[in-house]
Amino acid sequence: MASYKLYYFNVRGRAEVSRLLFAAAGQRFEDIRIEQSTWPAYKSQMPLGQMPVLEFNGTQLVQSITIARFLARQFRLGGKDGFELAKVEAVVDTVSDLVSAITPIRREQDERKKHDMLQKFLSEQLSKHLQDLEILGRLYGQGGPYFVGNSLTLADLAFYDAGQSLLEMDRTALNNHPWLKQNRSEVERHPRIAEYLRNRPITAF
Ligand SMILES: N[C@@H](CCC(=O)N[C@@H](CS)C(=O)NCC(=O)O)C(=O)O
Structure with missing residues (x-):
C-alpha cells in the first residue's frame, strides 16, 4: 500500500492544497507539522532545506506545486485526459x-x-x-x-x-x-x- 508523509509547518501555507487533495481523495497520510522551534533539527534532513516535502513510499519529493500536481494525478483529481x-x-x-x-x-x-x-x-x-x-x-x-x-x-x-x-x-x-x-x-x-x-x-x- 502506498505510504504518504507530508512535512510542513503548522500552517496552511504551501502545503494546504496538498492536504485538501488528501482529504478530497479520502487518502490516509501522515500530516507532520513541524514547530519553528524544532525546525533547525529537521532542516538538514530535507533535500533543499525547505518544506513542504512529501515522502512517498520512502522517497522525498520537493516543491509544493509539484507535490500537489503529483497527488492530483495519483488521486484522479488532475483532469480526466x-x-x-x-x-x-x-x-x-x-x-x-x-x-x-x-x-x-x-x-x-x-x-x-x-x-x-x-x-x-x-x-x-x-x-x-x-x-x-x-x-x-x-x-x-x-x-x-x-x-x-x-x-x-x-x-x-x-x-x-x-x-x-x-x-x-x-x-x-x-x-x-x-x-x-x-x-x-x-x-x-x-x-x-x-x-x-x-x-x-x-x-x-
Ligand atoms: N519553491 C518552494 C519554496 C519552499 C519554501 O519557501 N518553504 C519555506 C516555508 S513556506 C521554508 O521551508 N522555509 C524555512 C527555511 O527556508 O528554512 C515550494 O514551493 O515548495
Whole structure:
C-alpha cells in the first residue's frame, strides 16, 4: 500500500492544497507539522532545506506545486485526459499569479506599509486576477460550478485555498464574483472536504 508523509509547518501555507487533495481523495497520510522551534533539527534532513516535502513510499519529493500536481494525478483529481490536465494546470498557474501578488502583503510586518500595499492591490490589481479566473472557469467548466469539466479537481482546491487567504485580507473581495463564490461553496460542500475543514487546526495563515 502506498505510504504518504507530508512535512510542513503548522500552517496552511504551501502545503494546504496538498492536504485538501488528501482529504478530497479520502487518502490516509501522515500530516507532520513541524514547530519553528524544532525546525533547525529537521532542516538538514530535507533535500533543499525547505518544506513542504512529501515522502512517498520512502522517497522525498520537493516543491509544493509539484507535490500537489503529483497527488492530483495519483488521486484522479488532475483532469480526466491530457488536455483537461493542461486546463487544470492553467488554472493552477493563474491562481499562483494571485498568490504571488498577495504574499508580500501578508508578510509585511509594518502595519502602515501593509495597509497601503493592500489598498493598492485591491484598487489596481485584484479585479484583473479574479476576472482572469472567472474567464477560465467559464471557458473550461462546461457551464457548471467547477473550474474544469464537471467534477472537482486540483484547480478548485487551489482557488479554494488562495480564496481563503484573500478573504482573510478583505472579506468583501469576492462580492462581485458570484461564480467564484459558488465555486468555493461547492468545494466546502464536498463531504470529505467539509469534514476536513471542520477538524483541521486553525492557523493564522
Ligand atoms: N519553491 C518552494 C519554496 C519552499 C519554501 O519557501 N518553504 C519555506 C516555508 S513556506 C521554508 O521551508 N522555509 C524555512 C527555511 O527556508 O528554512 C515550494 O514551493 O515548495
